[in-house]
Each structure stands twice: as C-alpha cells, then as structure tokens.
Amino acid sequence: MSTTIEQQHDLHATPAPRPRGTRARLLAPGWLRALWMTPLFLGIGLALVLGIRALAGWDPIWYWQPVLTVAFLTTAPLGFLAGIGCFDYWARYAVGTPTQPEDHSGHGAHSWRDYFRVNTDHKVIGTQYVVTTIFFLLAGGLLAMFVRAELARPGTQFFDPQAYNSLFSVHASLMIFLFIIPAFAGLANFVIPLMLGAPDMAFPRLNALSFWMLPIGGVIMLSSLIVGGFGAGWTGYAPLSTRGDPGSLFFQMGVQWAGASSIATALNFLVTIITMRAPGMTFWRMPLLVWANFTTSLLVVVATPFIAGSQFFAMFDRVLGTDFFTPDQGGYVLAYQHIFWFYSHPAVYIMMLPGFGIASEVISVMARKPIFGYRLMALSLMAILFLGFSVWAHHMFVSGMAGYLRVPMMITTLLIAVPTGIKVFSWLATLWEGKLHFTTPMLFALGFVSMFVIGGLSGIFLGALPIVIHTSDTYFVVAHIHYVLFGGSLFTIFAGIYYWFPKMTGRMYDERMGKLHFWLTFVGFNATFFPMHIIGVQGMQRRIADYAPEFANWNFFISVASFALGASTLIFLYNMITSWARGPRAEANPWRALTLEWQVSSPPPVFNFDEIPQVVGNPYEYGVPGARHAVLNGDRAAVEEEVRVH
Template sequence: MTQIQATESANLDNSAETKTGGDWRKYFGFSTDHKVIGIQYLVTTFIFYMIGGVLASAVRTELATPDSDFVSRELYNSLFTIHATIMIFLWIVPAGTGGFGNYLIPLMVGAKDMAFPKLNAVAFWMIPPGGILLLSSFFVGAAGSGWTSYPPLSLINGQAGELIWILSVLLLGTSSILGAVNFLVTILKMRTPGMGLHQMPLFCWSMLAASALVLLSTPVLAGALILLSFDLVAGTAFFNPTGGGDPIVYQHMFWFYSHPAVYIMILPVFGMISDILPVHARKPIFGYRAIAYSSLAISFLGLIVWAHHMFTSGTPAWLRMFFMIATMIIAIPTGIKIFSWLATIWGGKIDMNSAMLFGMGFVSMFVVGGLSGIMLASVPVDIHVHDTYFVVAHLHYVLFGGSVFGLYAGLYHWFPKMTGRMMNETWGRVHFVLTFIGFNLCFLPMHKLGLEGMPRRVAEYDPKFAGLNLMATVGAYILAVSTIPFVINAVWSWIYGPKASGNPWKALTLEWMTTSPPPVENFHEAPVLWSGPYDYGIDFEEVEEDKSVEELLAEVKVDVG
C-alpha cells in the first residue's frame, strides 16, 4: 500500500472514530493503547500546568508590591518551590516525552504499539499519584527550599514537606525512566520495513536523544534524593555540613540531571517544530541530517556542562573554564537547528494557522533565551547575575518561550489526528496573541531587574524595582487568561468541531497516512514508504494512480538532506 493510497484511504469517512474516539471512559482506565496513554498524559499534565499557573499567579501577586502583603514569607517559599516542580516534572517533561512521544512514535515508525504496552501504562499511572502527593504537602507545610532543594537549607526547612517532595520527584523520575526504555526500543527495533534511520521523522531523532539523556542522568538525581532523604529521616550526614557532609556533592549530583533536564524538556519540542514548519511552509526540511545529528550532539554535550550552575560554589578556576567553553560549544548544534528552521520557511508558502504561529513564536522566543544563555555561560557575567531575576528571565524564555510555545504548536498541529476534529482557528489566533503579549510583558522586564541586582526567591524587595515588577505581574495575569480560550476551544472542538480528514495538512509522515483518529492497531494495512517524510512540492492529486512505485520514484527527486 503506497503513501498515495494510504492518504486516499485516510481521507475517506473516518469510520474508525466510533471505535477509537467514541468511548470517553477508556481515558480513565488502565489502557495499553499508546494513543489512549498519550492523551492521558497530555490531559493530566495540562491540568497540572493550570495548577502550576495558579501558583505562579499567586507568586506574581505577592511581587506586585515591594512588601510582603499577600501571603506569608513561608507560604511564598512553598509557592515558588511547588510551582517550579510542577512545571518541570508534571508538565513539560511528561507532556513532551510521555504525551506526544507516546501518541506519535508508534504511528511515525509504522508500528502497531509501543514495544512494552503494559510498562507504558504503568509509567503513566505513576504521574497522578506523584502530582497528588506533591500537592498534598501543603497540608503539612510544603517544601520551601526551591526546586533545587539545596542542603543544608532543605535539611532544616520543613522536614515533612521536604520528604514528600523527594518521594514525589522519585516517583515521577521512575516514570520517566520507564518511558525512555520504551521509546528507545520502539524506535530502534519496531520501524516499518524499509524505514532506515535516515527515513525517520526528526521527532523520532529528538526522542532518541532525549530518552538517552533520561536513562543516563535521572538515576543520578534519584541517588542524590535518596541520600538527602537519609539525612532528613535517619540522621546521616551525606550532605549535612554539621556532621562532616559536603553539600557541594549534592549540587554536582543534582545538576548532573537537572541541566540535561533542560534538554529532556526541549529536545522533543525541537523534533515537533522540525515536523510542523515544513508542513505549513510546504517546503522540504533544510538540513535533515544536520538537524538529526545535532540532537545527538546536544544529548552528549548536555552531560558535560552541569557545573556552569555552580560558578559561585567554590569551583576551581580551571574547572570554570572547562564548563564555560563546553556550555558555549553546545550553542553550535542548537544554532544549526535555528538556521535550518529559518531556511526551511524562507520562501515557503506559509499558512499562518495556529500551529504555525506558535511554531514561529517558539523559534523567536527560544533565540532570546539562547542568547541570554550564552551570556550566562561566561563566568564573569554569571557571577554578577547569579541568583537574580536575569536567571529567571533566561529560564522562562527557554522553557516557556521554548518548550510551552512548542507544546502548543504540537497540540494545534496534531489535534485533528488525535480527536478527528478540527480546532477553531480564530480562537487559536486569539490564544497566540494573548500568550505572546502576556509572556513578553511578564518576563522581558526581568532581564533589567536582574542586571540591576534584584535577587530571586524573595518576597520583599527594594521599592526601586516596583514599577517593573508591577509590569511583570500584569503580564502574568494576561498569560493566565490566555489559557482560557485554548481550553474552551479544545473542549468545544473535541465535541462539536468539524470532522477532520485523515490528512488535513497534506503531510507526508506516516501518522497522517491513516484515519483520524487511528484504529486500535494504527494502520489497516502495513504502511509502505516510497518517499522521504519531508518531500514537499509534489501534487499528489495529479499523480496517476496506475503508476508503479518504481515509476513514481523515478519522477520524484528525494532530497531529505
């Protein structure tokens, strides 16, 4: 069955919808269908994202004025700690890898399901208990030492809440490891016949790189947290300086995971953007192999730059130089992706729909975050702005301007495939405009606040910073409101939206070569490749159906590189 035939079959009436999308109760049970699990991840993590947004709004409300007049100092510490933990471990990481990864990887490689379906379900069902456990810590005094949980502060600051925080992160980290094993085996061993590594969509390359990082770095974080819990409850002194422990060792172990975690969050989004931009620009991806291999380079380099977070922790000068240079070098594979994406859309027939708007918004916002990251890689600059709002601005331009913008682009792009319905484009554009304005109004002023010396993680500050903080708080409110049109649009479209064909974007990757939503085992017949995933510029409607695959290949110039 050729891709042309598969496309025509997918464009027929989606009779599979009643089989795959009609029973909403399956999303609340233990399913081994990767598509159900992917949607379970996306919906669950988005709920936690909204909860994390409420906590962020409370933090910004406190910071609207210089005085501590909205919440107590102790509660403020807990609010920003749990907010950051939710956004990283319960939203961006599981949504990008678990949500989109689960739904798309088997479809993109032409497999019927993930390699280990039951393990896949177990990995998801660790997420809700982990999140509920984390939120329950507010009843006993939630952790208030920041999402880094540095000792000795974490050893004296609310033992019960800190221990619950550790257990929650361990549970979520275990889920991430189980998912990574599944992705690696599925991508490497379950591709459809004829699909070599260089015929895979770039999202698969990004998931390979991210999964390798998860497997190599997450166990180190788990070890650090287990030792920290021993210091808390058993009186050991692994990191407690009063007993001879070394808190700097904890920092090394923590950042050995937590800097690669930045790439675990952004790499799946890199892959999604690489698949979204060519479709809506109607052009082949520029530099396929360069983008693919740059993902692997980021995965490798991401493991040797962790100590740039510790330039003020007594790191020797020679070691500072190594990590400064390594951190600057990692900008090269990232820059390769940026320039390849720009070359892809240059001169294309761009369709400015919601997916494309968020995709291009991602590129622009991530560039800003990347440039401030290069600044922070420099030892003198980092020492000057360490633990100031400049770091907060950089972090959010990378993770919200980057990862969250990219996740929204993916949601708009693959929503028709997941639900069999089209989203409302008008409300999608409203969502983008509010998000773009609110985000920049909130986080752009923080660069100036940091350069002028405003410290982060404090509820009270010098009155001279009041004006910019009020501006940031207004931006945060707009950003919070921007979520409302998306939620309404998604729920309404899922129920009442116009039915989508199997391939509404006329894309070439395999997930679009089946019905929307796909049947239980994804494809009615085994998919057969005859072109690359980004060979745009072919008018399929004018191709004669009676031509053989060999004749079609002779007419089509395959150029994925």
C-alpha cells in the same frame, strides 16, 4: 469532552464485558479496587515500618519521617497502582498461571470512562498524558499567579516568606516534572508509533504503568502544600532540603515517581524506535520528531537516575540521619549540587529537544518545503546530547566549587550554542521562500523560534563567567529560564497540541480562537518576562518574597501582564473543550503532511494500520513533485514502482 470517537472506531475491538456482582466488581481492576487496595497497602507499609522499629527497639516507634516516606509516599501509591490494574498481567505471569491471551479489549477508548482506566493503547495513553499534564499546567500556573500577586507590590501582602517559598517551589516542580517533560512524552506517545508505522509501543503494559505513575508524583507534590509546602525550590539544595519542613519529603518522593515514569517511557520509546520501524524506515528516513525523542530518551535513561540518586541521599539524610551532606561528619555539601545538576542540566535538553522535533515537523509542513539540512538537524541533536553531559557545573559558578572547573565548563557551555544555532538557522532556511501558512501551530512554532533565540542569547550571557557572577540568582536568570521553558518548551507544546489535535480527537479546533490565544500569549509572555531582564541586571534577587521599593513599578507592570497571560490560557481551554465536544469533523490529513500519522484516518484506527506500511522516501519532500514517504495498504504495484524509480 463527553462526545467520543466510537463511531469511527473499528469495531472489531469490543470492550471487555462489565463484571457482575459485588464481589466481582470489587476484584476487577478499576477505581473500586483501588479504593480498598490503597488503604490496604498503606496498612502494610505502616506495619512494616512500625514492626521493624519495634523489633529493632528504636525509640519512638511512631516516628513520622519513615512512616510518611514508606507508608504514605511509597506503599500506598503502589496499592493504588495495583488496584487500578497496572500489575494484573505481571502478577498472573509471576505465579505461573496462564496469562490471559491478549484479546485487545484494552485497546481504543469507547467512552470517556475508558480514559480513566488502565489502557494499553498508545493513542489513549497519549491523550491521558496530555490531558493530565494540562491539569498540572493549570495548577502550576495558578501558583505562579499567586507568586505574582504577592510580588505586585513591595512588602508582604498575601503570603509570609515561608509560604511564598513554597509557592514558587511547587510551581517550578509541577511545571518541570509534571508538565513539560510528560507533555512531550504524551504527544510523542501518541505520534511516534504512528510515525514509525508500528501498531503500538514495544511494551504497552509498561506504557500504561508509566502513565499512571505520573499523577501519583503530581498528587504527592501538590499535597506537600497541605503540610506547608517545601521552600528549597525545585532544585531542593541540601542542607535546606534535608532538615526542617516536612514538605521537602514530598518533593523528594514525588520526583522519584515522576522520574520512574519518565525513565520507563523513555525506555519504551528507545525500544520502539530501534525494533519496530516499518520496512524501509531507516534511521535517516525517520521524521525529526522521532529523532528528537530518540535523543531525549537516551538522555532520560542515562541522566534521570542521577536525580533519583540525589533525592535518595537527601531523603536518607533526613529520614535515616545519614551524613552524605553533613560537613562535620565527613559529608560534602557540594556533592548534592554536582549530582543534581549532572541530571538537571541534561534535563533542560530533555525539556527542549522534543520541542525542536515538533517545531521541525510544523515548520516544514506549514512552509511547504523540505526541512533544510535534515541530516545536520539529526546530528546536531546528537551533539547536544553529548555536550549536554559536560556542562552541568555552569549552574554552580558561584557555589564555591573547585576553581579549575569554571573555565572548561564555560567553554563547553558556549560550545553547545553551536548545534543549537545550527538548528535555528536550519529552521530559518526552511522558511526562506517557503509558502507559509500561518495556522495556529505555525504561529506557535515561529513564536518558539524567535523567543528561543532570545532565551538562548541570555543563556550565553549566563554561561559567560564575568557576567554570571554578577547576575547569578537575580531575575535575569528567571527571565532566561522562562524564555527557554515558556517561550521554548511551552510554545512548542502548544504548537504540537494544535497540530495533532485533529488527529487525536478527530475534530478540528477553532482557528480564530487559536490565533487569538497565540497573540495574547505572545504579547502577555513578552510583557511579563522581558522586563525581568532589566530588573535582574539592576540586582533584584530571585526567590525572595520582598524587594527594594525601586523595583515596584516594574513589578506591578509584570504582575498585571502575567494575569493577562494567565487569562489567555482560558481561551485555550475553552477552545480545546468545545472543539473536542462539538468541533467540525477533521479530515484525515488537514495539513497535507507526508508523515505516516496523517496517512490514516482521524482519529486513527484502533490498530493504527491494517497492514504495516512500506516506507519509500524521506518524510519532508514537500513541494517535490511525485515524492512519496510511504505506501499504505499493500499497494504492491506502487511499492515496486517506487523502488524501481529510486
């Protein structure tokens, strides 16, 4: 990983000079400044809480709940962000001094150290995102291995039930908030400005800030394990999450950081897509990945505040003693679930739509055919967006909510299968009679389509009232969620990483190892999660550390398979690390793709394009003779020719 891409960089973006002298180094943005600013802000937070408590005469003055919430989980991370340099520009702007003119020294990465600094280059940020999220994938995966070790046999082996609850809760929270959602954001961060023909994102500094908020959320969630974790699951239902173990506080605050990060990124994507498209890049000429991230970002901007709200209420109930969810004080417990799922159902599309985009890119390129029904693909994304807001209560069919909500929610839930089905059939039609190239990204994309169909079908089961009343909270649900999130989201993330690996690193990954990784993952995944359908229907409860002996054989099988699945990730890691360090140099366009990111060198130049390209056609005209998507580098004659022909 230490080999860098400096050889290929345009050298007109020179690195900023290193600060000299101890004082200058302590004041320059970076890890050293973060090292003293984090405790400083921690102290400020402590003083704030203790001061207010002392002034108001509240007893005891030292009460760990507000101290933890404000000082450790809010101001100390802010101090870290300030120290590392996320706010420097804004601080200068705020006091009215002339802001430093942008000299673009923050662009590009000249050595591996630059990846550990605040960088405003969307390509560096994209790489930072992907690497960080893979770290959390490994952490979350390790927790899953612990869960399976405990479940390998009935009875209690390694973890008591409380610890077990923490394991699966932290596992799910990391995978959802720190891996799937930001991994898509990271890939999109790298690719979208390139695909649009833009030099960078609309707000590069906000982009850097939203990246750096992410590891904070992850570290907070991981460190909940120090205080015993949280047992309320990634859903954090009140009242379990509003009393008892302190770990829930880490979940509630960690979600705020990760949520703020994803809102900021989504905002950035939306503004970039709306205001920075290259000339000729109309909405109906945007690659489907851009469309997918456009709809996803709309979902994030509109829905994520609801999870922020639900976690604020739970946190207030716990820290301030409010009564949002206290029934005997006029509170309403089910309100938590309604508010939570009003975010979290759209969130499953936040975790899936970008994957649809990646699959569309990969399948069209590797089948050498135009995507079938391009406009319908984009419109079905929008349909999912709107329907996604009308189905939240299907997570609450057995919660005791108002009975009249059940049937309408069931109908909308089944309706949402229609746009999703359109997409699946469109991929199949794209494959039909195509010239298929079974590269690793293609294998993962095809694996995604087939596995997602299984997950979608079990979703229809779970959306149907008569069935879900029986299977609610069983392993059938666990099987379903892993078929859509692992077989769906994770497979597309792998597809995306392999597909853009040559573009991001400038080197080629090892194709044989990639294929081995795919097949091991594919087989291990099915061996792990398919039997869960069976034991789920037979009545094995989820989220319980022990189970009835009749499920012992299946569980043992599942655990063994899951370890193989976990081991397959090591191949992926080995492949990525060695290829990034020593892989053969990648061509600019190894997949012969038409979209704009492949028309520049691998890795792309620091400023993406010397001149903003002119878009002249659709992005998926594979196999169409003479079709062009864009004209680069001021090839005026070619532009005029294209405009004349069309």
